Amino acid sequence: MLKTKNQSSNATWHLYSPALAKLELQGILNIHALQDCWRKIRNAQDEWLQLSATSQHLEIDASKVTYLDGAGVAFLIDVQHAQVKAQREIKIVGLAERFQPLLKQFEPIEKFFPKDTAPSNDGFIVSLGKTTANILEDAKLLITFIGRLLSDLVWAISNLEKVRWQDFVVAAVQAGIAAIPIIALVSFLIGVILAFQSAVGMRQFGAQSFVAPIVSLGIFRELGPLITAILLAGRSSAAFAAEIGTMKVNNEVDALTTAGLNPMRFLVIPRVLAGILVAPILTIFANLISVFAVCFTMTAYKIPFIASYNGLLNTIHLNDIFSGLLKSILFGIVISGVGCMRGMQTGTGAAAVGIATTRAVVSSIVMIVVVDGIFAYISTKTGF
Amino acid sequence: MSVLEVKDLTVGYGSNILSKNLNFQVKEGEIFVILGGSGCGKSSLLKNLFGLYQPIAGEIFIDGVDITKATGEELQEIMTHFGVMYQQGALFGSMSLIDNIKLMMQEYCTLDDDAITLIARCKLDLVGLLPYEHFMPNEISGGMQKRAAIARAMALDPKILFLDEPSAGLDPVTSAELDQTITDLSKNLGITFVIVTHELASIEAIADHIIMLDKASQSIIARGDPRQLKLESRDPRVRKFFNREMGNLK
Numbered sequence: 001m002l003k004t005k006n007q008s009s010n011a012t013w014h015l016y017s018p019a020l021a022k023l024e025l026q027g028i029l030n031i032h033a034l035q036d037c038w039r040k041i042r043n044a045q046d047e048w049l050q051l052s053a054t055s056q057h058l059e060i061d062a063s064k065v066t067y068l069d070g071a072g073v074a075f076l077i078d079v080q081h082a083q084v085k086a087q088r089e090i091k092i093v094g095l096a097e098r099f100q101p102l103l104k105q106f107e108p109i110e111k112f113f114p115k116d117t118a119p120s121n122d123g124f125i126v127s128l129g130k131t132t133a134n135i136l137e138d139a140k141l142l143i144t145f146i147g148r149l150l151s152d153l154v155w156a157i158s159n160l161e162k163v164r165w166q167d168f169v170v171a172a173v174q175a176g177i178a179a180i181p182i183i184a185l186v187s188f189l190i191g192v193i194l195a196f197q198s199a200v201g202m203r204q205f206g207a208q209s210f211v212a213p214i215v216s217l218g219i220f221r222e223l224g225p226l227i228t229a230i231l232l233a234g235r236s237s238a239a240f241a242a243e244i245g246t247m248k249v250n251n252e253v254d255a256l257t258t259a260g261l262n263p264m265r266f267l268v269i270p271r272v273l274a275g276i277l278v279a280p281i282l283t284i285f286a287n288l289i290s291v292f293a294v295c296f297t298m299t300a301y302k303i304p305f306i307a308s309y310n311g312l313l314n315t316i317h318l319n320d321i322f323s324g325l326l327k328s329i330l331f332g333i334v335i336s337g338v339g340c341m342r343g344m345q346t347g348t349g350a351a352a353v354g355i356a357t358t359r360a361v362v363s364s365i366v367m368i369v370v371v372d373g374i375f376a377y378i379s380t381k382t383g384f
Numbered sequence: 385m386s387v388l389e390v391k392d393l394t395v396g397y398g399s400n401i402l403s404k405n406l407n408f409q410v411k412e413g414e415i416f417v418i419l420g421g422s423g424c425g426k427s428s429l430l431k432n433l434f435g436l437y438q439p440i441a442g443e444i445f446i447d448g449v450d451i452t453k454a455t456g457e458e459l460q461e462i463m464t465h466f467g468v469m470y471q472q473g474a475l476f477g478s479m480s481l482i483d484n485i486k487l488m489m490q491e492y493c494t495l496d497d498d499a500i501t502l503i504a505r506c507k508l509d510l511v512g513l514l515p516y517e518h519f520m521p522n523e524i525s526g527g528m529q530k531r532a533a534i535a536r537a538m539a540l541d542p543k544i545l546f547l548d549e550p551s552a553g554l555d556p557v558t559s560a561e562l563d564q565t566i567t568d569l570s571k572n573l574g575i576t577f578v579i580v581t582h583e584l585a586s587i588e589a590i591a592d593h594i595i596m597l598d599k600a601s602q603s604i605i606a607r608g609d610p611r612q613l614k615l616e617s618r619d620p621r622v623r624k625f626f627n628r629e630m631g632n633l634k
Contacts (some may be wrong), residue, residue: 030541031503032464035494069541069573072508074503102572111514112505347523349477 026064047292063094168269175236176278191293212308213315234366237339241360244343268373275336283328393442420597467537527558
C-alpha cells in the first residue's frame, strides 16, 4: 500500500493510496502557524488529485485543533475548494463544537473564488475616442472656467470693496515674496549660463561686446517672463490647487456654496488678482537679476560692466520691456487661474489633491507655452 | 486570564496630564470599553495602550510584554498581536478594500498571493463586505469604511482589537450593525476588544466591562458592568453620563 507523509508543524498530510488521503490538523491554526504549511499541504493535495481520475476521498481530522480563526478557516476553505473543483469527496471530522458556527459562517465557499474575468482591453479606436472625449471635456471645462473667471473679474473691478483683500494679500505674499529667493537664484544662474554660452559663439566673430545687449534683449522679451512663469507654475499654481483641493475634499467649498457665497469670488478671485500683481513684479525682478548676471559674467571676457550696461541701454527699448511685462500679466492670470481651476475640479479622497496638484502644474506649463506662442505671433504681426 | 494589563499609568502630553495612576486589566475575549466625557483623554489612553504614544509614567503589558519598554524586533513582534481601527477608518485611499487588507499580510507573512487573497476575502466576508472587495474607500459609506477598517485590523489574526470611536458619526441602524459585527467577532473568533466610545446605546449593547475616565479628577471614577453601573452607581458623574443629564459647559 502506498503510504507517504508530509509533515509541517500544524498540519500533516497522510497519503494512504491514490484514492485515500488524510489531513491531520493540530494546535493553533492562525496566519502565523499556517505560513510554513499552507503551500506544502496544497501542493501535496494537488499532486494527489492528479494520481487518479476516479473517486478520491480526503478526510480532514481537526480533532486536535485548539484555536481557529479567519486564516485557519481560509485554509480549510482552500483545501475544500480544491476537492470540490476536482469533483472529489471531502469530510471534516472532529472539529470542536465551538468552531462550527465560524466554519458555517463562510458558506457557500464558492463566493471566495470568483470566476476570472479578463480585463476589458479597449482597442486603438476606442482608446483614441476616449482620449479625444477627455480632451474635449477638459477644454469645455477650461472655457467654462475662463468665462466665469472673466465675469467674476469684471464683478471684482466694479465691486472693489467686496473683494476679499485679506486673502489677496496672503496669496500675494505666498506666491510673490516667498518666491523671491528661488527666482533670484534661477535668474542669476540663467544669466550667467546664457552669457557664457553666447560668448563662446560671439568670440569667434570678435563680437563679445554684443553679448550683453543681445542676451538682455532675449531676457526682457522672452526668457525673464517665461522662467518666472514656469517657476510660479511649479510653486504657486500647485499651492493654489492643493489649498483649494483640500478645501474641496473637506467640503469647505460646499459649505461656501450652501452659505450663499460664490466660491469663485471667495476663493478664486483673490488668488487670480494676486497672480496678476505678482507675476509682472517678479518678472521685473528676474529681468534685473539676469541682466546683472550677464553684465557681470562678461567682465570675465574683459568687457567692463559699464560697457555692457551702456550697450544694452542703446539696444533695449521700452517696447521690449512692456512686451515682456504684458506677457507676464497674461502668464499670471493663466498660472493662478489654472491652479484654482484644478483645485475646484478636485475629486474625493486624499489622492485627489495630489492628482489636482500635478494637473495644475502640467496644465499651467502647457497653457504658458500656448499663450507665449499666440503672443509671439501677435507681436510679430504688430511689431510690438 | 488578562491579555492586557495597565499599571500606574499616567497619560498626557508634556506637562499636560490627562489621566494618572490608571490601573486595570482586560481579560481574554471580553469587550472592554473606555468611556468618559469629551476631552477626558480616552483616545490618548488608547493610543498609549497600543504603543503609538509613550506614556508619561507606568507600564502596559500586552501578552506579558511591557510595550512601554519594548524596542526593535520585540516591539515589532508584539504589534502583530493586535490590530487598530482609527476613528475615521484611515483606509489607504489609493488602494481597494482587498488591497488594504492584503498589505499587512504581504508585509508580515510568507504566504503566496493566492492564499493571502483568500484570507483577505474571508476577512471582508466576516464584516459583510465581500461584494465590495474591489471598491475604493471613497466609493463606500462611512459605516462600510469602518467595517473595512476592522477587517484590515484583523488581517494578522490579532488577539486584541483596539477601536477608536467605531460608532461615531453613524446612523443608529449602521451603528447597531457594527455592534453586531463586533459581538460576532468576539464570540466566534474569541478576539478581545478594547473600545473607546461614548455612544450609550453601543456601550449597553456590547460592553462586558467598562472603565469611566473623568477629566476633573484625571482618574477612573467607575468600573464594571455598564448595565449594573447605570442602575446602581451612586456617583453623580456616572449617573449624569448614563442618564444623559446636562453638565456645566462653562
